[in-house]
Amino acid sequence: MTNDRIIKTIIEQALTEDIGIGDVTTDALIADDAISSAGILVKRDLVLAGLDVSRAVFQHLNRQIEFIALAVDGTHISARTEIAHLSGKTKDLLTGERVALNLLQQMSGIATMTAQYVDRIKDLKVTLLDTRKTHPGMRELEKYAVRMGGGKNHRFGLYDGILIKDNHIKAAGSISKAVELARANAHHLFKIEVETKTLEEVCEALVAKTDIIMLDNMPHDMMREAVNLINHKVLVEASGNVNLETIRAIAETGVDFISCGSLTHSAPAADISMKIK
Secondary structure, three states: OOOHHHHHHHHHHHHHHHHOOOOHHHHHHOOOOOEEEEEEEEOOOEEOOOHHHHHHHHHHHOOOOEEEEOOOOOOEEOOOEEEEEEEEEHHHHHHHHHHHHHHHHHHHHHHHHHHHHHHHOOOOOOEEEOOOOOOOOOHHHHHHHHHHOOOEOOOOOOOOOEEEOHHHHHHHOOHHHHHHHHHHHOOOOOOEEEEEOOHHHHHHHHHOOOOEEEEEOOOHHHHHHHHHHHOOOOEEEEEOOOOOOOHHHHHOOOOOEEEOOHHHHOOOOOOEEEEEO
16 A cells, blocks of 8 residues: 555554553453454544554554455445454454554544545546645655545655745745756756745746746635636646635636645544454
């Protein structure tokens, strides 16, 4: 699904944080040779993401745990649906439960919210993007969850795209100077995107021949005027104040992309539980 090395690191760190010197409750109550089965249950309608990650948590603790997936990431799951069946040592099922569910709930929450946003604009020629506003260490999984919800990924980090924002412009002196420096010093295959807040800045970015213009926190009327001004010369991204109530109006201005940080930093966790049978 995504980078196995990164997933392994996330799981190891999460388990180390949770277990510490040992699961004292489980160790006190459960015999070493006890065997159980369990089910992972969806309690509210959602779009699933992270089932293979939850499997990896349990099998990191014990490779002998049997994990049977009953659903597929990226699909809509109805409430009260069992999405996985597990069997193995009871101690390992109980010790891995919280970390496995935390990751599954967070990822499914992101996928579910993304799907809701995508549904609002599904008949329009616009692409929903995520941002770098992810939880530290979780970017790979959270951006995967956005894809499972029907969205697309913006740049993954500072290393794979040039995005000249307001502080870069302030430090460089102007949009024109910032674009000039980017073309002179960055790899020639990188596209250059510039954040703009006014129509004057849009004009400056056009003259500088930037590849993508971001319209940041513009009123919708101004955004529509900017799109007309750009007139398909470059790609246009809208950002700022994007929510379920505003995304449709933003999309109708004619932008090519809408980026939304709340997909990853504000998605509520999905309601999923595990029950020993």
